[in-house]
Amino acid sequence: MKILVCISHVPDTTSKINFTENNTKFDSNGVQFVINPYDEFALTRAMWFKEKQGATVTVVNVGNVSTEPTLRKALAIGADDAIRVNAEATDGFAVAKELAEVVKNGNYNLILAGKESIDYNGGMVPGMLATLLDFNFVNACVGLEIEGEIAAISREIDGGKENLSGNLPLIIAGQKGLVEEKDLRIPNMRGIMMARKKPLSVVEPTTSELATSSTSFEKPAAKSACKIVDNVDELVSLLHNEAKVI
């Protein structure tokens, strides 16, 4: 099995979100970037397949040079090699097109991604990639087992889950459940040392076409202060008469 894990490079979950250049650019000043949390589940699952079933694991990111530390971290967790497509990731469709080239060139047959990037919350790259490649695709994946060419996959649905079966090649957009949170891998010292010597290749993008672009950002309007109420009678009355939600 040749596994490709798609890694999105995002602000840490505690980051304060600010914008610069007249609210047209994300302000990365003082922001720490991490592997997208959903992609950590995908990467950890990939490591399991590598160790138990002898798969190779490549990690890929479409981004500029600033994302390399994030790819190195994925190598330190245990991926064999990394690819960076040297393009600014601003449009999900363009990212999917670049990833499709990487998949074709590397003949990967299992592509693990996250269900969304926590920065732009697009939830679009994996589904678009699968469609460009005509691979089987399962969104919001919470379980994946593979025997030979056949995959047993679970996806989250409202109020439960659906179990599916299908052949490789396959793309999944994963989340918690793919592995347990307590089993998520973090880099150890030896991994970090080894990661320095692992190959990280940079390839140039093949398309410059953008389907979408960001014109500006806004922050939510400041909220009015919380009304502190003394007793439940008052609360119920406010929820009924003022907020009109009960």
Place this chain on the structure above:
Amino acid sequence: MSVLVFTETSEGKFKKSAFEVTSYGKKVAEQLGTNVVVLAINSSENEVLYKYGAEKVLNVSNNSLDTFNAKVYANVIKQAVEKENAQVVIIDSNTSGLYLAPIAAANLNAGYASNVIALPSSTSPFIVKRKAFSSKAFNNCEISTAIKVIGLAKNSYGIIENEVTGSIEDFSPSLIESNLTSTSIEHTTGTVTIADADIVVSGGRGLKGPENWGMIEELASILGAATACSKPVSDLGWRPHSEHVGQTGKPVASNLYIAIGISGAIQHLAGINSSKVKVVINTDAEAPFFKAADYGIVGDAFEVVPKLIEKLKEFKANNA
């Protein structure tokens, strides 16, 4: 030219979101000076959509579409787009909508904006406002392709009545093969799901242990609400993972969110920013949740919640 709206049904009935996407689609069509066409798969109540502005309903009845398959559904959307010469496609953000929208967009060579919360601010260029950074900010996004796909965030536009005289047209798309087979569906039965709920009652580590969730469930059942929890609560195994709300859990876009014994960490708040009214019950007046909430009671959950249950029972009895 037209605006195509995809609606979701469950056992022949429209999901509530179907009315919201139809209301929204009607307005977008007005902005573009064109008509709205609503695609309904295996619905037994198409006429109800007229009330929200559906001028034309494309009615697809086919037993093979009873089980949702994203690839097959996305292809049906593609055929409808071609038939109706649609330039904008609107899809809801239910689990199925989120799954099929990117597939439909790639099939149509269309730019896709998800989590959209308002009408286009301009149609040429075509710009929509969407949630980003886990609702910590909004992003104005221009879609520049000929066909545009919009994923409408739940509860963001609202259900707006706009009665029209509509018509129903039968549509029989050809169905493509999918190589994925659904083998079984497991339901966690009997509860309102977070995705569908108008009200969500959520508990945090302040509730001390799983044995104390009886009052949370009782409160939820009086309100017809779904139950939810903070991340540590599901990590500790007090509640199922499917209830974990927040930046790395489920997003909540309910009308009312009641947080009990939850501190209000930034990652938790990121998941509930889209809820309209937030109530917090916490012993610590300094808990960050009070900065994010609309109403708060500083008090011990073990005293406040039972009183609230009694009061709501009384309220329900008087307002029944």
